[in-house]
Amino acid sequence: MTDCPRADVRDLLPDLLHDTLDVSSRAEVERHLTTCASCTQELELLRSLRSALSDAPAVDVTRIAAAVHAARTMAPVAGHERRGATDWRHDWRVAAAILLVALGAGGYALAHASHGSPVTPPVQVASRPGQPVTAGPPLNPGAGQGSPAVATPPNGAATPSGAARPGGAVAAPSTGLMLGAGVSDLPTADIQALLDAVNEMDAIPRADPAPALEPAGEDIL
């Protein structure tokens, strides 16, 4: 049998099959079917095909739902890992801030030295977070200056990285930097400016953008 020339109606037959036509379209198609044997036959064929092809491979819905839930519970862990990375970055920033302050102080001290000012005792700055820091000026623990000669680690023990010497000088560990001035030599405004610059690093995006779905285009198989 030849196809009906009313392609517009034939286009709508699957929609009639799924009962998704609006009232007027449905009425038009049904009216056409009363006079068109070809379309009536095609609709019957579509109905049979839908029935024959409706069999779906069995899948375990409970297992799939469990996998979806499991994936969601993994998400906060991933988020926690991200936060951990952020914390590490935060620690790194603190170390960078200390380094910047120390470098600034060193420059300040050098400038003073070039004008004949006495050079203050050395300051040791940890090269990475968590490493003990020794601070400089005038630094005689017994003189009541309030500023410790050797920073104590979190456990409160004296740092093993440098042994206090009788004159208040500190032996520098191989990983430390020896600089010629203390942090307290910097003006408050300079310190604040440095800290502000570090704080601006928070603008760094904390997460990669989600991968976009690959656009469909070519044949699958």
Added chain:
Amino acid sequence: MPEPLLTPAEPGDGALIARWEAGDERAASQLVTRHAAAVSRFVASLGARQDVEEIVQDTFVRAFASVEGFRAESSFRTWLFTIARNLVRDRARSDRTRRVTVPILEEHLATEHDALDRVVADETEDRMRSAVRELSPTQRAVFMLRVTEGLSYREIATVVGTTEGAARVHYHHAMRAIKEFLDD
């Protein structure tokens, strides 16, 4: 697999997605129950064989993991079909690249469609399945989405990655080929 019918009292996909995003895990279970059979049927129609369930599961996991990217411009089911199709395509490419499994070729699709070959109780239905298997992959995908899932041409174009007009042409060519096969 029986396909659940959506009654007027049940919440729509959009409402369930919102509930899922608010932390209601049962909403995801309802969505999986609602769409799993259709996704499974579509994946099988694309030529996936033993790993249909794995692909279906991966489809849902990916869909929910990036549900914030679902803009409701199409239905949730259409979105699932699109993800499923991409997964099947990626898997086929990977298989071809690794050359570990037998490449999925048209000849195989025409002869090894286990999902549709499982039970042949009726000779007429078997001939209909055979007629669909003879279609090209794109024609088969378009035809299945149109006839078994009731998608519009616009939705089909989204899933298959073509234009609405091309989807319409694929459908009519498929219909013509099926009629000719059955008339032989």
